[in-house]
Amino acid sequence: MIPVLSRAQMRAFDKFAIEACHVPGMVLMENAGRGAADVISAIIDARRLKQLQGTPEEASPSVWHGPAGSPRPPSLLPPPPSGAPATLHHRATAGAQRGRPLRRDKAAASAERARSFPVRHIPSPGQPATYPLEARVVVVCGAGNNGGDGYVVARHLLARGADVHVFLTSRSEAVTGESRINLDAYVDLGGELTEMPSDTPLTPLEEALERADIVVDAIFGTGLDRPIHGHLAEVIAVINAASCQCIALDVPSGLDADSGAPLGTSVQADDTVTFGHLKIGLLTPDGARLAGNVHVVDLGVPDAPILAQVGYVAEVIRKETVRSYLQPREANTHKHAAGNVLVIAGSSGKLGAALLTARSALRSGAGLVTIGTWPDAALALQSRVVEIMTTSIEPEQLEASLEAALASRHAVAIGPGLGLDDRARAVVDHVVLRWDGLKVVDADALTLFAGRAEVLATAKGSLVLTPHPGELGRLLGRSARAIEEDRFGAIREAVRITQAIVVLKGARTIIATPDGRMFICMAGNPALATAGSGDVLTGIIAAFACSMAAECAAIAGVLIHALAADAWSLATGADRGLQASEIAEKFPGLIAALSRGIDPLAP
Ligand SMILES: NC(=O)C1=CN([C@@H]2O[C@H](COP(=O)(O)OP(=O)(O)OC[C@H]3O[C@@H](n4cnc5c(N)ncnc54)[C@H](OP(=O)(O)O)[C@@H]3O)[C@@H](O)[C@H]2O)[C@@H](O)CC1
Ligand SMILES: Nc1ncnc2c1ncn2[C@@H]1O[C@H](COP(=O)(O)OP(=O)(O)O)[C@@H](O)[C@H]1O
Ligand SMILES: [K+]
Numbered sequence: 165m166i167p168v169l170s171r172a173q174m175r176a177f178d179k180f181a182i183e184a185c186h187v188p189g190m191v192l193m194e195n196a197g198r199g200a201a202d203v204i205s206a207i208i209d210a211r212r213l214k215q216l217q218g219t220p221e222e223a224s225p226s227v228w229h230g231p232a233g234s235p236r237p238p239s240l241l242p243p244p245p246s247g248a249p250a251t252l253h254h255r256a257t258a259g260a261q262r263g264r265p266l267r268r269d270k271a272a273a274s275a276e277r278a279r280s281f282p283v284r285h286i287p288s289p290g291q292p293a294t295y296p297l298e299a300r301v302v303v304v305c306g307a308g309n310n311g312g313d314g315y316v317v318a319r320h321l322l323a324r325g326a327d328v329h330v331f332l333t334s335r336s337e338a339v340t341g342e343s344r345i346n347l348d349a350y351v352d353l354g355g356e357l358t359e360m361p362s363d364t365p366l367t368p369l370e371e372a373l374e375r376a377d378i379v380v381d382a383i384f385g386t387g388l389d390r391p392i393h394g395h396l397a398e399v400i401a402v403i404n405a406a407s408c409q410c411i412a413l414d415v416p417s418g419l420d421a422d423s424g425a426p427l428g429t430s431v432q433a434d435d436t437v438t439f440g441h442l443k444i445g446l447l448t449p450d451g452a453r454l455a456g457n458v459h460v461v462d463l464g465v466p467d468a469p470i471l472a473q474v475g476y477v478a479e480v481i482r483k484e485t486v487r488s489y490l491q492p493r494e495a496n497t498h499k500h501a502a503g504n505v506l507v508i509a510g511s512s513g514k515l516g517a518a519l520l521t522a523r524s525a526l527r528s529g530a531g532l533v534t535i536g537t538w539p540d541a542a543l544a545l546q547s548r549v550v551e552i553m554t555t556s557i558e559p560e561q562l563e564a565s566l567e568a569a570l571a572s573r574h575a576v577a578i579g580p581g582l583g584l585d586d587r588a589r590a591v592v593d594h595v596v597l598r599w600d601g602l603k604v605v606d607a608d609a610l611t612l613f614a615g616r617a618e619v620l621a622t623a624k625g626s627l628v629l630t631p632h633p634g635e636l637g638r639l640l641g642r643s644a645r646a647i648e649e650d651r652f653g654a655i656r657e658a659v660r661i662t663q664a665i666v667v668l669k670g671a672r673t674i675i676a677t678p679d680g681r682m683f684i685c686m687a688g689n690p691a692l693a694t695a696g697s698g699d700v701l702t703g704i705i706a707a708f709a710c711s712m713a714a715e716c717a718a719i720a721g722v723l724i725h726a727l728a729a730d731a732w733s734l735a736t737g738a739d740r741g742l743q744a745s746e747i748a749e750k751f752p753g754l755i756a757a758l759s760r761g762i763d764p765l766a767p
Contacts, residue, residue: 165482167441167471167478168442168443168479169440169476170421171445172422173474173477174440174441176473176474177441177474178440184473187464189309189342190345192463192464193309193312193316193343194316196413196440197314197316197319197346198320199462199463200316200380200411200439200461201316201321201324202461203435204317204321205292205297207378208292208297208377209292292324297326298325298326299327299378300375301318301326301327301328301377302379303380304333304379305347306383306384307332308385309341310384310385310386310387312346313382313439314380314413315343315346315347315350319346319350322354328356329357330356331357331368332359332360333361333395333396334359334361336357338361369399369402370406373408376406379403380410381412383399384417384418385413385417385439386414386415386421386443388415388417388419392417392418393429400417400430410432411433411436412431412433412435412437414436414438414439415438415445416433417431418454419445419451419454421444422652423445424446424449424450424452425649425650432453434457435458436456436458440460442460444477444478447480448672449651450648451672452671478652479681480683480686481684481719483723485719486719486723487759489708489719489720490720491711497531499531500531500572503531503532503707504530504572504575504710505532505707505710506577507522507525507576507703507706508535508536508537508577508582508609509521509537509578510535510537510538510541510582511581511583512538512541515537515541515548517699519548520744521577521700521703522549522703524702524703524747524751525577525704525707526552526707527703528703528704529708529752530706530710533552534552534554535554537555537556537557537582538556542555559590562590563594570599574601574709576706577606577702578591578595578596579606580608581607581699582608584611588612592605592612592613596609596620597620598623599624599625601626603627604709605630605664606701607635610631610635611635611638614638617639620663620664623664626665628705630667631658631666631667631669632668633651633668633670634647636668639658647668648670651670652682655674655676659676663678667705669698685722685726687723687726687730688726688729690739691733691740692726694740694743694744700725700748701722701725705721705722727764727765728751729747
């Protein structure tokens with residue numbers, strides 16, 4: 165289980181560790197800062213190694229600072245994306261292409277620092293492979309404990325030979341407690357510090373950032389409780405304008421750790437090293453965009469007893485969990501036992517939605533899949549389907565034709581491309597509210613409950629609702645934007661009103677259940693932003709619901725759907741151009757890999 169905590173829970177976690185478990189706050193701060201320094205060192209190492217590999221002169225063993233006799237590690241970084249900002253690695257490549265010696269000006273400085281920081285022959289976990297760390301790092305610290313973490317990071321990077329410069333957004337007299345002790349330690353060890361309170365110009369910071377390889381954002385963490393403006397907003401603007409890699413401590417400064425929305429403004433980080441546990445605000449589409457790659461470092465305290473006290477708001481969906489839902493097929497399985505799904509979808513001009521949903525259900529392992537649709541659509545579909553059956557929903561004999569279509573089904577997927585007219589409304593009401601089975605309700609079927617979401621709580625059987633933010637907005641009477649600004653609040657409200665399992669789609673899809681649990685999918689990528697990908701999700705959840713509890717079907721369906729896009733992007737190197745029909749093609753292989761405990765994305 166990977167827990168995700170709210171801001172209040174994380175602060176309670178720290179408080180409980182300090183007050184009830186008697187782990188000094190200073191120790192927590194040291195663990196946090198050192199963990200972050202380890203992550204930053206690894207990032208610098210990876211960039212350095214890439215740089216060495218790309219340049220014959222520097223790739224000689226004489227400049228390889230890894231442990232004696234150790235092999236040079238393989239490349240750790242993908243090639244720079246086109247149009248990416250110039251970073252240490254990218255600039256190095258450009259220099260090499262022009263055929264001139266790379267960073268020769270740094271070679272002497274490097275040799276000099278190597279004398280002070282010799283190669284460690286017994287590296288401990290987290291110790292950088294290269295000594296000295298060849299990077300110019302600017303750390304921007306606020307006056308609180310997030311700044312305290314920043315001084316710890318600065319001290320460790322200094323000790324590892326990096327060229328470190330700390331900027332403090334206040335006067336040092338304003339820094340107190342553990343942060344002050346760490347500030348003093350950094351300065352007394354020879355660290356360079358520039359005070360930058362509100363009445364001072366930001367030019368020295370701008371100049372330092374022009375030369376820097378990395379900027380560490382340690383201005384605000386979970387203490388941020390109001391919008392940022394004025395001097396601090398300007399400091400953040402300067403950080404965001406810099407072309408060096410930005411690594412945020414705990415959360416990007418300005419990101420609301422609960423809602424995942426920026427409070428006034430926010431640092432836009434490439435990486436975020438978060439302490440103890442994931443904060444929920446890092447896991448919204450906006451939070452994910454502002455945080456970049458998220459690394460969690462532990463605080464050196466056992467989680468279980470503290471989490472039992474402070475709780476958590478959500479869990480990250482793990483492949484291992486989904487594996488436990490995927491049972492091997494019995495040798496004597498027959499098609500009825502494998503799952504009988506009815507897809508009520510499609511209308512003239514929107515037949516593709518029905519096909520995508522139905523094919524997805526088949527690729528997910530359903531034994532029998534039937535599309536129930538309007539007579540004209542059923543006729544048009546018949547020539548296009550082979551393995552899928554079709555049945556007509558007769559508007560004149562609606563209930564009778566629906567009852568016939570629903571007989572013996574294990575699950576129904578309803579909504580994609582169905583239409584929004586009165587006949588569609590009658591079908592949706594009959595199936596969603598009165599059929600006593602499992603229904604995955606998507607697209608038009610959701611929109612048909614706009615303004616009357618509470619009737620869903622009276623539905624027979626069980627419901628999985630799969631809205632995107634626009635559809636959830638229609639259900640709750642809000643704009644899609646309002647939903648995105650408070651995704652966790654919105655999904656909780658939807659569950660409270662409908663008593664259904666709700667899947668709120670998007671970058672970082674959330675699943676919430678009526679008993680108050682939430683699950684977050686960290687997989688998936690923007691390649692999924694393509695018409696019909698939601699229909700494919702509806703199909704996989706409906707198929708899985710034939711052999712799993714509804715909640716498990718939603719969790720497994722969401723993860724495998726997202727992994728399909730990740731696998732496609734890994735294979736193609738692309739973040740666009742995925743066709744919805746290709747998503748389901750990946751399902752059998754992904755299901756097989758997960759069932760065997762193999763990471764389907766491992767190289
Ligand atoms: N021992 C522990 O608990 C551990 C904590 N750890 C670290 O501490 C971080 C939390 O530290 P923190 O509580 O000191 O708050 P932080 O985020 O540094 O903000 C500082 C202060 O800024 C202020 N402020 C708020 N909003 C503002 C605004 N918009 N504009 C201007 N000012 C604003 C507000 O003070 P105020 O002005 O209200 O008095 C706030 O208190 C946490 O994220 C983690 O990094 C780790 O070391 C592990 C152990
Ligand atoms: N940027 C993104 N990152 C990850 N997943 C995404 C992203 N954009 C869209 N998705 C996923 O793609 C699917 C889109 O569903 P939906 O909006 O219903 O599309 P459609 O109506 O065209 O079928 C959802 O599963 C959503 O989570
Ligand atoms: K921060």
